[in-house]
Amino acid sequence: MKTAVLTDSASSFTPAEAEAMNVIMLPITVIFGDQEYLENVTITAPEFYRRLHDEEQLPTTAQITMHQMQEAFDQLSTAGYDEVICINLSSGITTFYENLCAYAPTVTNIKVYPFDTKIASAGEADLVRYAAYLVEQGEHAAEILPKLADLRQTIGLDFIVDNLSHLLRTGRISNTSALIGNLLQVKPMLTFDEAGKIIVDGKERTMRRAFAHALKDFDQAQAAADYPLQITVIDGNVPETAAEWVTQLQERDSQLTIIQSHLGPTLGVHTGEGVMGLLWSRDWRRELKEK
Template identity: 45%
Template sequence: MKTAIVTDSSAYLSDQQVRENDIIVVPITVIFGQETFLENIDIDDQLFHEKLQTSGVMPSTTQITLGQMQEVFDKLIAQNYDEVICIHLSSGITSFIENLTEYAKTITEINVIPFDSRMTSQGEANMVLLAAKLRQEGKTGKEIVPVLEHLRETTKVDFMVDNLSFLMRSGRITNRSAIMGNLLRIKPILDMNEKGQIVIQSKERTRKRALQKVLENLHSDLDRGAEEYRVSIIYGIDHDLSAKWEETIQQEFPAAQFESNQLGPVIMSHTGEEIVGVIWGKDWEKM
C-alpha cells in the first residue's frame, strides 16, 4: 500500500520536516486588499508584518480550493499512490475539510482520507508527523486514522492575544465578547473546544495572570504523567514573551518534551501578531 500524506501551510512544518517525512504541503492564500499571496511561497512573516504596517487594509484568508487539491491528487495518481491522508486546519474555523470530505467521494483513482485536526499550527503538525511515523512503520491509512484520533483527543490549546479586534473582525469569536474584552482591556485566554471552534475560556487582567491560568490548565493534564506529553509554545512576533512562557512552563514540567513554533501569516491574519500560547498533548513520538 502506497500512502501519501498531505497537509496545509497552517501546520507550519519546517522545510526539513517536510523533506525528511515526505509530506505534501498545500498553501493557504492570504489577502491584502486586491493582492493575494500563497503562504510560505509569496509571503513570509517579514513581508506580512510590512504589509500589516503599510498597506492600510486588514488581512484576510481564503481556504484551499478543491482545484488545488485535485492537482495534488493527479500527481499522486500518476505516481501510483493508493491512498492519501489529508490532515488539515480545524473544521471549527473553516469549511474546507467538510468540502473536501464531500469532494473525496467523487475521486475513484485514489482513496482520499480527509482528517479534521480540529487544531492548527503545532497541534496540526504533530498529527501530520505522527501519520508520517506510522506510515514509515508500515501502517495503512485505515490503521493510522484511529491513532490520529487518539492524539487529537488528548491535544489542547490555550492562547492569549493582545487585541481581540482581529478575531472579532474575522468572526472567529462572538462580537459581543470581543467588544467587552477590548473595553475592559483584558488578556483573554482562548482555546479550541471539542468541535475545534475558538472560544473565550477566561478573561484575565494581566499577562501574568493569563500565564497562571494556563499553568493551572496544564497541571490538570500533566500532573498525571508529564513525561508522556509534548508541550509546544506558539507565538507571533513577541519572541521575548514566548521565551518567558517556555522557561516558566518548562520549570514547572521538566519531564515533558518541549518545542516552539512560530506562527505565520494565515493564523496571524485572524489573531494579530501579538499572540502567544501553548499546545499540549500526548507525545506523538511515543505513540
C-alpha cells in the same frame, strides 16, 4: 499499498520541513488588497507581520480549492500512491473539511481520507508528524486514522491575543455572546471546543497572569493523564515572550518535552500580532523511546 500524507500551510511547517517528512503541504492564500500570496512560499511570516503592522488595509485569506487538491491527488497518483490522508485546519474555523468530504467520493485515481484536526497550528502539525511517522513504519489509513483520533483527544490549548478585533472581524470566534464587559481592554483567553470552534475561555489583565492561567490548565491535564505530555510554546511574532515562557517551563520541569512553534500568516490574519499560546498533547515520541 502506498500512503501519502497531505496538509496545509496553517500547520506552520516550512516547505523544507514538510519535504523532509515526505509530507505534501499545500499553501493557503493570503490576500493584501488586490495582491495574493502563498503562505511560506511567496510570503514569509516576518514579511507578513511587517505588512500587517505597516499597511492600513487588513489582510484576508482564501482556502485551498478543490481544483488545487485534485492537482495534488493527480501528482500523488502518478507517483504511485494508492491513498492519501488529508490533515487540515479545524472544521470549526473553515469550511474546507466539509468541502473536501463532499469532494472526496468523486476522486477516482486515489482514495482520499479527510481527517478533521479540530485544532490548528502546532496541534495540526503534531498530528501530521505522527501520521508521517506511522506511514514510515508501514501503516496505512485504516490503521492510522484511529490513532490520529486518539492523539487528537489528548490535545489541549490555551492561547492569548492582545485583543479580539481580528477574530471578530474575520468571524473566527464563536461565543461572542460570552463576552462580559470590554474584553478589548484585557487579555482574552481562548481555546478550541470539542467541535473545533474558537471560544472565549476566560480573561486576564496581563500576559503574565494569562501565562499562569495556561500553566494551571496544563498542570490539571498533566495530573489527569496516564501518559506523558509534551508542551508547545506558540508565538505570533513575539520571540522574546516565547523565550521567556520556554525558560520558565524548563525551570519548572527539566524532563518536559518543550517545542517551539511560530504562528504563520494564515492564522496571523485572524489573531493579529502578539498572540501567545500553550498547547499540550500526548508525548508519543517519548512513549516510543520508553518502549
